[in-house]
Amino acid sequence: MTTPDLMEGLARAAVDRLRADGTAYRSLSSVAERQLVRQCNQSFRRVELTALDMGIVPERYTRNMATLSMAEQYRLLEAKACVVGVGGLGGSVAEILARLGVGQLTLVDGDYFEDSNLNRQRFADTTTLGKPKAAVARKAIAAINPAVEVTVWSEIMTAENAAGMVAETDVAIDCLDTLQARIVLQGACRRQKIPMVSAAVAGVSGQITVIYPEDEGLSALYGDLSTAADRGAELTLGNLPFSVNLLACLECSEAVKVILKQASTLRGQLMIFDLADLTFETVQLA
Amino acid sequence: MTLHITLKLFATLRTYTPADADHYAIAPGTTVADIVRDLNIPPKDAKLIFINSIRKELETPLADGDRLGIFPPVGGG
Numbered sequence: 001m002t003t004p005d006l007m008e009g010l011a012r013a014a015v016d017r018l019r020a021d022g023t024a025y026r027s028l029s030s031v032a033e034r035q036l037v038r039q040c041n042q043s044f045r046r047v048e049l050t051a052l053d054m055g056i057v058p059e060r061y062t063r064n065m066a067t068l069s070m071a072e073q074y075r076l077l078e079a080k081a082c083v084v085g086v087g088g089l090g091g092s093v094a095e096i097l098a099r100l101g102v103g104q105l106t107l108v109d110g111d112y113f114e115d116s117n118l119n120r121q122r123f124a125d126t127t128t129l130g131k132p133k134a135a136v137a138r139k140a141i142a143a144i145n146p147a148v149e150v151t152v153w154s155e156i157m158t159a160e161n162a163a164g165m166v167a168e169t170d171v172a173i174d175c176l177d178t179l180q181a182r183i184v185l186q187g188a189c190r191r192q193k194i195p196m197v198s199a200a201v202a203g204v205s206g207q208i209t210v211i212y213p214e215d216e217g218l219s220a221l222y223g224d225l226s227t228a229a230d231r232g233a234e235l236t237l238g239n240l241p242f243s244v245n246l247l248a249c250l251e252c253s254e255a256v257k258v259i260l261k262q263a264s265t266l267r268g269q270l271m272i273f274d275l276a277d278l279t280f281e282t283v284q285l286a
Numbered sequence: 287m288t289l290h291i292t293l294k295l296f297a298t299l300r301t302y303t304p305a306d307a308d309h310y311a312i313a314p315g316t317t318v319a320d321i322v323r324d325l326n327i328p329p330k331d332a333k334l335i336f337i338n339s340i341r342k343e344l345e346t347p348l349a350d351g352d353r354l355g356i357f358p359p360v361g362g363g
Contacts, residue, residue, distance in 0.1 A: 088362070088363055089363040090363065177361060177362055179359075199363070200361045201362045202298070202360035203297055207334075207357065221359075222359055228333075228359065230361070231361045231362075232360040233297040233331075233359065233360045236298050237297060239363070270341075276300065281355065283336045283339045284339060284341060286341070
């Protein structure tokens with residue numbers, strides 16, 4: 001079947017609904033969506049993109065609106081984000097971006113779930129212990145939002161394979177836990193001119209920034225990268241689930257701004273928080 | 287003449303916070319490095335230094351009323 005058939009099918013399947021504020025919209029239920037995928041032999045993502053293009057809102061995204069416009073939702077569904085590290089930060093980042101409707105996710109993690117992940121990592125549970133993190137996340141995301149096309153790299157990012165991982169990505173999201181790995185990611189992003197959201201946590205403190213290829217980048221946070229320690233205060237303070245998830249949420253908010261080319265990101269700035277005394281501060285890096 | 291600053295030490299540095307951090311007395315010409323030394327903060331942990339929300343260096347001298355923040359390296363994910 002051809003795309004016009006999909007458009008006819010969408011026009012028939014869409015129903016009129018009202019938002020909570022009384023504004024009208026055309027809605028496509030997930031059940032109708034699934035039928036169209038089967039009948040028209042198209043991907044979920046293609047069905048949703050075509051629907052949005054016709055002014056029909058896949059009902060799963062209706063609560064994204066009107067903070068996101070139809071055009072912005074379309075752009076997110078077209079976009080590709082690379083989540084590097086699928087542990088505490090990355091698991092939650094991957095889930096949030098999938099629910100939001102970022103259409104292509106590359107998930108990179110060479111690790112397997114273990115007991116010490118259970119306090120905070122979104123996809124760590126008693127049934128996934130010992131399993132590869134990125135592959136577990138892909139399975140969970142397929143159940144959450146089948147329109148999201150997930151590419152999994154169950155290996156550690158290195159200088160050799162990083163180019164392929166971040167290729168043609170709108171934004172890379174640093175969810176790593178060592179400085180060496182962050183340096184590898186930053187190098188790949190610089191070579192391929194990809195902006196990067198970077199965050200790190202220790203105990204009830206965290207930091208987040210947005211780095212563009214021409215920016216000073218990680219050395220503004222860690223000093224001389226050739227002598228900086230590979231790990232930091234988290235070795236003493238651990239990683240608490242609420243700090244990690246707070247930071248994951250902030251990373252998603254910044255990633256969306258980068259994808260949608262919105263102003264007022266944390267580029268050139270660092271947001272730091274300390275939940276112990278509720279300090280939230282955004283500081284100028286340059 | 288004595289100057290006063292407010293001092294905020296993050297994460298692992300919290301334990302070095304003096305009792306009078308909100309009204310910390312310093313002599314004119316005092317630099318961030320002087321404070322790091324006086325409070326026995328490990329120099330390698332005084333990585334990110336902010337004065338009035340702008341990144342500065344260990345050698346930066348402080349002025350009356352400055353807000354000094356020191357953040358150690360963090361890397362968890």
